[in-house]
Amino acid sequence: MSDQPAHAPYDALLLLSFGGPEGPEDVVPFLENVTRGRGIPRERLREVGQHYFLFGGVSPINDQNRELLAALREDLAAHGVDLPVYWGNRNWAPYLTDTLREMTAAGHRRVLTLTTSAYASYSGCRQYRENLADALATLTAEGLTPPRVDKLRHYFNHPGFVRPMVDATIAALGRLPDDVRAGARLAFTTHSIPTSAADASGPAEGHGDGGAYVAEHLDVARTVAAAVREETGTDRPWDLVYQSRSGAPHIPWLEPDICDHLETVHGEGAPAVVMVPIGFVSDHMEVTYDLDTEATAKAAELGLPVTRAATVGADPRFVAAVRDLVLERAASERGERPERCALGALGPSHDLCPVGCCPARAPRPAAAGADSPYAQGASTS
Ligand SMILES: CC1=C(CCC(=O)O)c2cc3nc(cc4[nH]c(cc5[nH]c(cc1n2)c(C)c5CCC(=O)O)c(CCC(=O)O)c4C)C(CCC(=O)O)=C3C
Numbered sequence: 001m002s003d004q005p006a007h008a009p010y011d012a013l014l015l016l017s018f019g020g021p022e023g024p025e026d027v028v029p030f031l032e033n034v035t036r037g038r039g040i041p042r043e044r045l046r047e048v049g050q051h052y053f054l055f056g057g058v059s060p061i062n063d064q065n066r067e068l069l070a071a072l073r074e075d076l077a078a079h080g081v082d083l084p085v086y087w088g089n090r091n092w093a094p095y096l097t098d099t100l101r102e103m104t105a106a107g108h109r110r111v112l113t114l115t116t117s118a119y120a121s122y123s124g125c126r127q128y129r130e131n132l133a134d135a136l137a138t139l140t141a142e143g144l145t146p147p148r149v150d151k152l153r154h155y156f157n158h159p160g161f162v163r164p165m166v167d168a169t170i171a172a173l174g175r176l177p178d179d180v181r182a183g184a185r186l187a188f189t190t191h192s193i194p195t196s197a198a199d200a201s202g203p204a205e206g207h208g209d210g211g212a213y214v215a216e217h218l219d220v221a222r223t224v225a226a227a228v229r230e231e232t233g234t235d236r237p238w239d240l241v242y243q244s245r246s247g248a249p250h251i252p253w254l255e256p257d258i259c260d261h262l263e264t265v266h267g268e269g270a271p272a273v274v275m276v277p278i279g280f281v282s283d284h285m286e287v288t289y290d291l292d293t294e295a296t297a298k299a300a301e302l303g304l305p306v307t308r309a310a311t312v313g314a315d316p317r318f319v320a321a322v323r324d325l326v327l328e329r330a331a332s333e334r335g336e337r338p339e340r341c342a343l344g345a346l347g348p349s350h351d352l353c354p355v356g357c358c359p360a361r362a363p364r365p366a367a368a369g370a371d372s373p374y375a376q377g378a379s380t381s
Pocket residue numbers: 018019020021031034035038040044045048059060061116117118121123124191192193194244245246247279280284285286
């Protein structure tokens with residue numbers, strides 16, 4: 001036992017992300033990948049394509065993942081954790097299936113996955129697990145024997161994710177004009193999703209309306225707001241609001257939208273707002289367009305001072321948190337009982353998504369969960 005490395009039984013870490021276009025010619029094929037079979041109106045797609053073209057057809061997300069990948073490799077090596085780190089995406093190169101094929105060829109048998117999504121939801125969790133199942137099925141059909149793949153627990157409430165957001169909120173408050181800072185409201189933002197998807201998210205029991213998705217975001221918002229109050233000595237009103245809605249208008253999605261919210265609080269006399277995108281791991285297009293471009297223009301039109309807090313990105317504390325989560329999970333898999341760090345009221349999330357967690361409209365195979373065909377057979381080997 002004691003001669004095992006701290007990362008045993010895992011032999012590789014996989015960074016699994018969304019992917020984004022890297023030039024104007026990538027934008028349309030990227031959006032086709034994202035929206036295949038999802039019934040997003042054409043009008044919305046044309047509009048979102050324009051967001052990317054506004055930035056030269058390049059999403060910042062791939063460079064941000066390259067930076068995170070390099071930081072993870074450096075941090076693991078510096079701490080004597082000899083675990084190779086790979087990167088694959090759902091919607092753009094390097095594609096997940098190609099990365100897993102490469103990992104199979106390199107002889108990896110137990111892979112742990114970090115997704116760039118911290119919370120429970122179909123889009124942020126199960127859909128990635130479906131992507132893993134699809135990739136494993138493809139490799140199996142090619143006659144390969146792919147590794148067993150597990151997924152790290154949701155890390156929304158890990159101190160290494162939360163603390164950088166506290167500092168980022170305080171820094172964003174610092175960028176407001178002096179005379180409006182004390183009265184500024186905090187608007188915590190995340191991706192809107194259909195209310196039906198929110199209600200069914202996580203193991204939904206005990207979370208009430210909005211399921212685990214809303215409960216987890218509220219817990220983080222409350223924790224960050226309390227820490228900001230403690231550190232600045234000023235109690236500021238806060239709200240959880242939504243952004244980046246898509247889908248047909250007659251289907252209810254989580255509200256209010258950040259732009260409507262800015263209008264409302266401006267009408268109520270708020271002197272300023274700090275937007276804090278707690279739902280996102282890096283400053284990708286949903287942040288740089290939807291908040292920095294669209295919501296910021298809305299605020300300017302209202303004459304409302306706003307700033308936006310940075311996301312965690314490759315903050316060393318987040319990178320260290322990933323190492324902590326990897327070693328924690330490895331220890332759990334070895335039958336040990338490691339300490340499981342978590343701030344807020346909800347406690348550490350489950351390691352293995354239970355059966356039926358974050359259900360899809362049409363059930364499909366999903367890896368790395370209690371209902372996974374791939375995880376089970378391999379676990380006995
Ligand atoms: C919860 C959630 C996260 C956070 C968790 C996570 O990070 O996973 C997230 C992240 C992201 N979403 C992104 C981009 C897009 N999301 C879309 C569409 C959708 N997102 C949804 C949800 C989420 N999305 C949903 C319910 C849809 C409707 C269609 C569907 O049910 O699938 C569309 C289609 C056009 C549109 O309708 O907007 C695009 C282009 C990018 C890349 C940004 C970049 O390029 O830098 C990132 C990181």
